[in-house]
Amino acid sequence: MTQALGIDIGGTGIKGAIVDTDTGKLVSARVKIATPKSGKPDAIVKVVVELVEKLGGLPESMPVGVCFPAVVRNGKTMSAANISKEWIGLEAEALFETALGRDIHFVNDADAAGIAEVRYGAAKDVPGLVLLTTLGTGIGSALIYNGTLVPNSELGHLTIGRQDAEKGASFSAKERRHLSWRAWAKRLQRYYTHLEVLFSPDLFLVGGGVSKSHEKFLPLLKLTTPIVPAQLRNNAGILGAAALAVRQ
Incomplete structure (x- = not known):
């Protein structure tokens, strides 16, 4: 069994658990603490x-992955969603490593969720290009081609009809x-049709809390690409961060 700690930093809560990265199962309690206002x-x-x-003494050899709501480039946070603008341009990976006294793997939160769905969830064993979108306060995205992540896609910020x-x-x-x-x-139809034109993906995944109500809106979309709800919900960031830490 290969184990890693996954930590998911969100705008309202910070969650973490130890993960069996071979199976995608949590092997510890999931700890959640409110994000500081x-x-x-x-x-x-x-x-x-x-x-x-709170998770107890971790072996020094255990990989640690942290996902964060920002564009992450070479360990630096280049944006800030629902958090302080002080993160922009910060050497965030080094900041966490100093505080924790250990190396970590630091990644965008939607990218982590996408990797989790490809390895353990709705896109497992799906070849080709998988495009995850998370519908929430904003729109997060992840592009994964045959299991390889293309980081920081930020497709929620495409301009469609003169609007973000x-x-x-x-x-x-x-x-x-x-x-x-x-x-x-109807708005989602315009958005996903635009993504189809740009990327011709093999599968769309739809995550975010609203995916629990997928039967109310996904059947209304007319697309060439199959579109299905994500499966891992609140654990996706934890699982993906842990999986990427082991790969790293």
């Missing part, structure tokens, strides 16, 4: 240290504008 680096790092302590895609098609846009499922599906 400030969202600032020192506050979030402090919570991550607390989370690791996530401003019109995210789940928060549905709630903000009080759209019916059918009216929201």
Whole structure:
């Protein structure tokens, strides 16, 4: 059994667990601590240290993966979603490594979720190009080709009809504008049709909390590409971060 610690830092909660990366099963309790309201680096790092302590003494040899809601380039956070703007341009991977006293693998949260779905979830054994989108406050995305991640795709920020895609098609846009499922599906149709034209994927995966209600909107979409709900839900970031840490 190959084990790794996966930590998922979100805008409202920070979650972590030890994972059997051969099977994608959690082998410890899942610990969750609220994300500090400030969202600032020192506050979030402090919570991550607390989370690791709650999980008990980890062997020094255990890989650790951390996923984060930002573009991550060479360990540096280049954006900030639902957290402090102080993260932009920060050497975040080094910050966490210093605080934890160990090396980590640091990755974008949607990328981690995509890897998890390919290895353990709805896209397992699917060849070719898998395109994951997470519909929530914004739109996250991950591109995985034959199991290899193309990082930081950020397809929620494509411009469609002079508008940033996530401003019109995210789940928060549905709630903000009080759209019916059918009216929201029309916006999603434009978005996914645009993705089909650009990438010709073999499979679309739809994640985010709204994927629990997939039967209310996915059947309304008319696409050439199969589109299915993600399976791993709240554990996807943990599983993907752990899996990528072992690969690294």
